[in-house]
Amino acid sequence: MTHPTAIERLADWICGLQHSDIPASVRAIATNCLLDTIGVAFAGSATAVARTARAIAVDAGSRGDAAIVGGPQLLSAPAAAFVNGASAHALDFDDNCYAGFMHGSAVIAPAAIAVAQKRNASGSDLLTAFIVGSECEYAVGAATNSILYDQGWWTTGVLGPVGACAAAAWLLKLDRKQTASALGLAVAGTGGLKACFGTDAKPLMAGRAAEAGVVAALLAAQGASGPHDAFEHWNGFTGLFNHGEFNIAMIAQLGSHWFLESPGVDLKRIPLCLSSHAAVDAAMAIVARHGILVDEIEEILCDVPQIVFANLIYNKPATRQEAQFSMPFAVAVSLLYGTVELAHLDGAVLQEPRVIALMQRITMTVGPRWSLAGACEAAPEGANMQIKAAGRDWVEGFQAYARGAAQCPMRQEEIEDKFLKCVAEGNRDGGSNAALLLSRLKAIDTLPSVRDLLTTV
Template sequence: MSIPPSDNTTAIDKLADWIVGLQPEQVPASVQHIAITCLIDTLGVMIAGAASRVAAIARAAAADESGSNSGTCTVFGASRYMVASAAAFANGTAAHALDFDDNCYAGFVHGSAVIAPAALAVAQHIDASGRDLLTAFIVGSECEYAVGAASRSVLYETGWWTTGVLGPIGACAAAAWLLRLNRMQTAAALGLAVAAAGGLKAGFGTDAKALMAGRAAQAGVNAAMLARHGATGPAHAFEHHNGFARLFNQGVFDVNKLDRLGREWSLESPGVDIKRIPVCLSSHAAVDAALELLHENGFSLDEIASITCDVPPIVIANLVYQQPATRQEAQFSMQFAIAISLLYGTLGLEHLNPTALKDERVIGLMQIIDMHQGAQWESRELLAIAPEGAQVVITLKNGRRYERFRAAARGTAADPLSREEIEEKFLRCLAAGERQDGPILLANLHALSMLASCRALVPARGR
């Protein structure tokens, strides 16, 4: 059931008040550091994703929207700048095209892939400083994750794709802060963003998933721009009988979760999970467990009789392709993720291709990998600490059995990657996107708070 606010204010009121009142100096240095890491990771996967077919489609549509307007906003993979809303759409699509972007368990949402493109586009549109871009990204992240926490994961479990539903809220919050909208305009913008939100998990494994991320970024930017010009939005967008809580979330919405904005920081807890490999996060813990068993026990792949993965229901729901036929299906396949990782020691962007899917060694391994949900996942306590965990058992042909439980994957907030690993991923992504200016862009991102103009963030050559 919906939990009423403690002071009779609406969810929009709480969000707008915090957005308008936040000053950059109020953000702890630890939160800024996490945000920089998220931006480095997101721009990296965005640049790699710009080389994908779906990102090219999004750029073509964005170019049509921009028309003859030159714009001031970077679009990765394009030879020209574009207007803010078009750039947010194209870059948001690219950021999620490879499913290599981060995740937050406050709402089970891909946050940065939507918020970062929106914030970058608006920051370049108004020529904001790097400090303002960083703050706006934090504002968008905290607002989106607070709403995610208030939703108590019902959205995702019901079948909505949280990135499409919550993404416009985060993108709008970031844009509203950058545009310095007043209290009334910010509330209107948020109302517009909530009223227009949507996204179905039916799109998983298709172009729709990446395009929905781009659309969410664009929707947030458009909502803020419309409010800037006087448009109004529903003040009770969450609580209305035809609003967010009832229609999207089975009537559940704990508005008091929003009171923690600025007191507790979602970027710190529950934190952000950065992907080590470019497939759905639901497979990562099992992949890590399988690799650990292989490395620690020294058996060969030819000796394996079977691999079984006992996983929670969300993993079963997400990884629906036992015999994937396309790159997008492979990214939602436990069998593919484990088979490639065992064969090559890791799973990289270079493995997401038709050749790998037709490799007889890959096919053979996939056929002996089983995934099921055991009775242990009936425990709410276990689900709380291991929402996408895995119990992996590898049985050899000689009957020997090896077992490993992993509550969280490498790269998650519970087991984070090192700075060196983050930067290595970033540079690999830039190489995949055929850019040679990785060290310059990386240095600019690390020094973002000192950058005078966001238009100088991305080197012009090879944009």
């Protein structure tokens, strides 16, 4: 008896899932993910890299039914997924998930929205498709046991097409064989290197991952075949990407375990790589608790897991992208300004003498605590912070998860305030109706059509 492949198991679950099968708690999480992603996409649409993606797509003349943030054009579903995916990840302000260590929503949401608009689908169908894509991508991410990420692959680029394709396949109502072929096409053509960190390649690759997933589903809808054994094949994903390991039990859990709930999705409070957030929270808490003045700080030591040390590679950032992957920048600006906002990513802040001086006093290291059994699992991007101020002894504090993480969520009003600020950031010339868009997104499950969703603003 032949056992179904991982892709065939995914296809079975995708084709069998109905909106009524999804718990209300999962739909609520997904609604906030969509809301947050669309907000950061509006903010990101004002960046140079998003304008470049938009110009390329418009120049290609790929007209269709799908809207893009930052422009009035209606593009084909693949082109819109690319543009909106690049915008959603342009500021690195979008959500993360520890199932595979990846940015999920910035790839899945643009793909789902584009195909939903192409199909003139309802809000309920869009939300269901987004959940389908999220659960499939995170299940595959969990099945990698983080080997993929630890090897240097950028999981968002590698696995993003899986989530985007799953969402698109559900909306297109592909049958089991077509869905498996679509996923096979998505997996067989995937790729992404962490060498992209700190460059325009990162958001552009997020957009390309969204586009690739949509294209794979559309190709399968037209009869194109793909390898149903793309994970198990001797020249497939598991052997080439993941040292021969793949925990199929994670795929088998679909529908009984919801990855959107556990490990959950981390929404970002500040527009920096999530690896810096727990350290920022710990440093801010120490300074407040001990009444330390920032000008008195002589030295800050950040003891972090290896993954944080490997991600935050810029000790002397020179650009916005480098600053977003810099522990000294994250901690220094947070202490000096009380937070990190989009405005602080302006190049002028990087040149401020007090910012430069404080960054020079911040050191990041990987201490022995992270070699203890279970330490990294309990605090994947945690931080133990020590601060030495003039005339004082060293003081320290530990933060396992940043505020905004699934284990330490932001309040709903904070999520919505972030959304409104992000939409305003992307509409500096006026004409914004962010409050109306917010209300529509909060009621996404009841919208009769999403055709005009992104043109509200």
